Every structure is written in C-alpha cells, then in structure tokens.
Amino acid sequence: QVQLVESGGGLVPPGGSLKLSCAASGLSLDYYAVGWFRQAPGKEREGVSCISCSINTTYYADSVKGRFTIGRDIPKNTVYLQMNSLKPEDTAVYYCAATLWFGDYVPPSDEYDYWGQGTQVTVSS
Numbered sequence: 001q002v003q004l005v006e007s008g009g010g011l012v013p014p015g016g017s018l019k020l021s022c023a024a025s026g027l028s029l030d031y032y033a034v035g036w037f038r039q040a041p042g043k044e045r046e047g048v049s050c051i052s053c054s055i056n057t058t059y060y061a062d063s064v065k066g067r068f069t070i071g072r073d074i075p076k077n078t079v080y081l082q083m084n085s086l087k088p089e090d091t092a093v094y095y096c097a098a099t100l101w102f103g104d105y106v107p108p109s110d111e112y113d114y115w116g117q118g119t120q121v122t123v124s125s
Contacts (some may be wrong), residue, residue: 002026002114006096009119012086016123020081021073022096022116030072033101034079037109038092038121045109048094049081055104064090086123093118 008020022034035050049070050059058070069082079096097112 004096004098004114004116006094006116006119008080009094009121011122011124013125014087014123016086017082017084018086018121020083020094020096020119020121022079022081024077024098024114027098027114029077029079029098030074031100032098033107034070034072035097035099035107035109035112036070036079036081037095037097038090039095040092043092045095046092047106047109050106051079053101054106059106083121086121088123090121091123092121094121 003025005023008018012018033050033053036048037045038048039045048061048064049068051070053059067085072079095118096116098114099112101107
C-alpha cells in the first residue's frame with residue numbers, strides 16, 4: 001500500500017523558516033515526479049514546486065521562487081521543501097503528491113496518483 005506522509009509544518013513568524021518532508025512507503029520516490037501543493041482557506045489548490053516533473057529538474061511557482069527549495073533525500077525515500085523568508089500569504093495546508101511522469105511540461109494536479117494528508121503551515125506574528 002502506497003502512503004505519503006508530510007511533516008514539518010507549524011507556526012512561524014514572518015521571515016522565519018520551515019522544512020517540510022514527504023516520506024513515502026510502498027514506492028521508491030526517486031522514480032517519481034513529486035510535487036508540493038498548498039491550499040489556503042477559501043482559495044484553490046496551488047502548485048508550489050515539483051521535482052523531476054519537466055525538462056527542467058525542478059519547478060517553482062513565481063510566488064515562492066528564490067525562497068523555497070525542493071530536494072530529495074534518497075536514502076530516506078523522502079522529498080523535502082525548505083521554506084525560507086516565509087510570509088503570511090504562505091499560510092496554507094501543504095500537500096505532497098507523486099506520479100510517474102514522462103512529459104516535458106509540469107504536470108497539473110490531476111495527473112498525480114498519490115497524495116499525502118497535508119500539514120498546516122501558519123506564518124503569523
């Protein structure tokens with residue numbers, strides 16, 4: 001049974017940092033494109049970042065470019081999202097998702113096969 005489990009969320013003041021992790025069981029994440037998404041109350045789900053999901057190794061939404069970094073920890077079968085210089089508008093539930101992807105463009109959310117349960121990130125003073 002495939003399972004993705006996010007961790008690392010929490011409450012942080014503006015300008016702070018958090019590192020989210022997406023740990024997998026039942027599959028080897030290094031074969032998969034892995035994306036991070038977020039959803040704030042009353043807003044649509046937004047793609048934040050992904051790895052191995054297009055011709056370029058990584059993708060970042062404009063809203064997080066330069067502040068967030070996605071990467072793999074292969075021995076731990078985990079993908080992480082390092083989030084720096086956090087802003088109140090980054091407040092959301094963050095989800096990771098995985099899919100086998102061979103396209104040359106960033107896959108939309110409905111192309112992902114496996115999803116985690118989400119972890120809350122709150123940026124507030």
